[in-house]
Amino acid sequence: MLNSADAAFLDSLPPHLLRPVAPADVEEPRGRWTGQGAAVAMPRTPEDVAQILRACASARVGVVPRAGGTGLVGGQLMPEGPAPLLLSMERMARIRAVHADEAVIEAEAGVILSDVHAAAEAVGRIFPLTLASQGSARIGGLLGTNAGGVNVLRYGNTRDLVLGVEAVLADGSILHGLKRLRKDNTGYDLRHLLIGSEGTLGIITAASLRLFPRPATEGAALLAVEGPEAALSLLALAEARLPGMISAFELIHRQGLDFLRETLPQVRQPFDVPPEWSVLIDLGLPHGIDPQEALVDLVEAAGALVQDGVIAQSGNQRAELWALRESIPLANRRIGAVSSHDIALPPSLFPAFIAEANAALARIDRFRINCFGHLGDGNLHYNVFPCPGSSRADHDHQREAVKTCVHDIVHRMGGSVSAEHGIGRLKVKDLERYAEPAKLAAMRAIKTALDPSGILNPGAVLR
Amino acid sequence: MLNSADAAFLDSLPPHLLRPVAPADVEEPRGRWTGQGAAVAMPRTPEDVAQILRACASARVGVVPRAGGTGLVGGQLMPEGPAPLLLSMERMARIRAVHADEAVIEAEAGVILSDVHAAAEAVGRIFPLTLASQGSARIGGLLGTNAGGVNVLRYGNTRDLVLGVEAVLADGSILHGLKRLRKDNTGYDLRHLLIGSEGTLGIITAASLRLFPRPATEGAALLAVEGPEAALSLLALAEARLPGMISAFELIHRQGLDFLRETLPQVRQPFDVPPEWSVLIDLGLPHGIDPQEALVDLVEAAGALVQDGVIAQSGNQRAELWALRESIPLANRRIGAVSSHDIALPPSLFPAFIAEANAALARIDRFRINCFGHLGDGNLHYNVFPCPGSSRADHDHQREAVKTCVHDIVHRMGGSVSAEHGIGRLKVKDLERYAEPAKLAAMRAIKTALDPSGILNPGAVLR
Missing domain, CATH: 3.30.70.2190 (Alpha-Beta Plaits)
Known part of the structure; x- marks a missing residue:
């Protein structure tokens, strides 16, 4: 069991690295719930992050990392449990280098996506990761969740755009992995393990990102x-x-x-x-x-x-x-959705899925369904809304049934119930329901191996 | 310490899964050394692999997986230590499915690369992984080593061509991960962890591979x-x-x-x-x-x-x-190389590297240097040969110094000493010399977590 980040613990950290929690630090982007935290740590360097994590490990205090705060599955927000320390990347917002001739940019975790776009454009190239929240989403969160967006068809997911990461592990050791190499087969690929792990295996502090010709x-x-x-x-x-x-x-x-x-x-x-x-x-x-x-x-x-x-x-x-x-x-x-679903399927199964899901939901109630998104990536958003004359609240009692109905069909067809948003805290039960036991056991073994005290984003992805 | 796969152990396995070791099973492709093994297991299904791994875990017997046997760093050959069981993929050589409309092929670990090429061509597409040994290299080894080849510039490394893997873990549990999804953010990416782990974290038995338009x-x-x-x-x-x-x-x-x-x-x-x-x-x-x-x-x-x-x-x-x-x-x-080097660098540093390495080697002796390869991927082969009138053997005493000289320069310039061949057993000491301690410690923690008895390809990658 973790401890709360109490006054004595906070006193053990250098005051210049701390600030009080502001309402914006614990806001869910859609206003659905509120997180909590004892204080916000604002490192400037990976060494600062290492110092903070060592203190947390030693006091068994949880750390919730936070970049742009735009995630939709609550990975950045901890609503209950012992008050964690919030680890904000706001001060690590430097573009460290642009290697124009190699088409690589090195950006810290706090850099806003649109600033990476601008830096790429300044050297006549593009960074192709593109999504609605690009004016506020930051590199650390985009990598932590392996964000998708509208250009995956052509350029891949976020992980495909990353040549290397700098990260701090739970014991405070630093991986200086900001490589600019297209090929490197020297041992296990920790980069891909950290990307998409939502801050539960390590804190990504910077990344070397691939640029492309415009x-x-x-x-x-x-x-x-x-x-x-x-x-x-x-x-x-x-x-x-x-x-x-x-x-x-x-x-x-x-x-x-x-x-x-x-x-x-x-x-x-x-x-x-x-x-x-x-x-x-x-x-x-x-x-x-x-x-x-x-x-x-x-x-x-x-x-x-x-x-x-x-x-x-x-x-x-x-x-x-x-x-x-x-x-x-x-x-x-x-309009206000009853339930939203971020699903992936083998693309050829989408027609059958849509027909089957529409029919199954009609057996629950009358709904309006907005199905849209990245068909080219095999990823649609299948969102369920009340009909005119009824409200979200009228369907509260059906929300769980609607979600399970949709996700069960997706799972049976070999699909994913989180194509691009991640697991966070909102989908922990879905992961437990749909992931096979061997995968969950391997994930737990890796989590325990790399974060034995369980201080990194406790309750996210795994509980 | 592991046990040898002795007669009593072999008796515990179904006889139809075993055959004696043939010379070709333990040959190094360049004839440089010889491996060893007590018997060859020939599973037909992932369940067979699971049964074999459970027996090995219980008897603490090492397993050396073998696909095409073309690897150049000895990952498929164990020259010393307790005699392992060789796990051959020769009978798992089926193309399970071709999803032409989704551009996906599902191939077992024993399928030869050129057979994947042919199956892709039969539906008017290509599988772009291309390398000299494609007539004998098999999918399991290509994924195990994250093979490179000549088309990485355009299509990426092997890992970039893989949508999902089926694999058996050290405890005999099976990951049924043959997904055909372009996006899937449900937990840690075990696919990328297994790819390139050279059979030390699990045995890949099949993969879903991306095809591309011709x-x-x-x-x-x-x-x-x-x-x-x-x-x-x-x-x-x-x-x-x-x-x-x-x-x-x-x-x-x-x-x-x-x-x-x-x-x-x-x-x-x-x-x-x-x-x-x-x-x-x-x-x-x-x-x-x-x-x-x-x-x-x-x-x-x-x-x-x-x-x-x-x-x-x-x-x-x-x-x-x-x-x-x-x-x-x-x-x-x-001609016969004194020492061969499979190196990656940030591409812009190659001119400086070549000048510096040539000059440094000239201080050791007179050599002929053949530097060639995948410049577009930032990966060159920098191979060192005797001058006319002298032989490989004349330089035996300098081999280690030559290798260290080249690799030290590569490392100092932020490069990789194994761009596309992997670590195997030949480069274990290089990994220890050049990988940072935090990376090695994390790799060891993961290895222990997923293979606590150390039965999977013992001595490869880590020792």
């Missing part, structure tokens, strides 16, 4: 399709014609467009009548291929697969199509 | 450049003009061409006078870009960077250029 030209189209099956056929066609040039392939359901009209009427929609299903396809192309031409050719080749659509004729129009896609989560929030 | 057209050129610095500039230019379309970028030194003329005169060389340095650039292009034109344009844009060269005008000519590149290791073997 595509010469970009283009986008919003295309109406008959359904998810047609969307998958269109994706296969696009990948065959434009291999490695599709930056994003996003599925949109009419429900999302309806929510937008209802809650954010200022967001421009290109269709007079919202199509039942549509896809936003985004291209990044080399010199010599014109994006509008490529999209026109694709639509022609697609024949009856594409029922209607618009091809962006300018950067502004492309930005408008993206604004529509990226406003959907906000519209969802304004 | 490029519409391909092309290659062999271009003479002034030196490694010019080669890097040419690479940067090529990446800017043809982003994501360069499949390989290989550096070749005159020494390799001289060795070819000396030992394999039948291999055609395009240059009358071998250039001091050259690069083999290979392109895979989408519809609409002609490879010859793209290479001519690149050479024109490169100006003085390219001094001479040939652009393949046909598939046959491209194959000839590749035959030249891929014959260099055989020529090296015929």
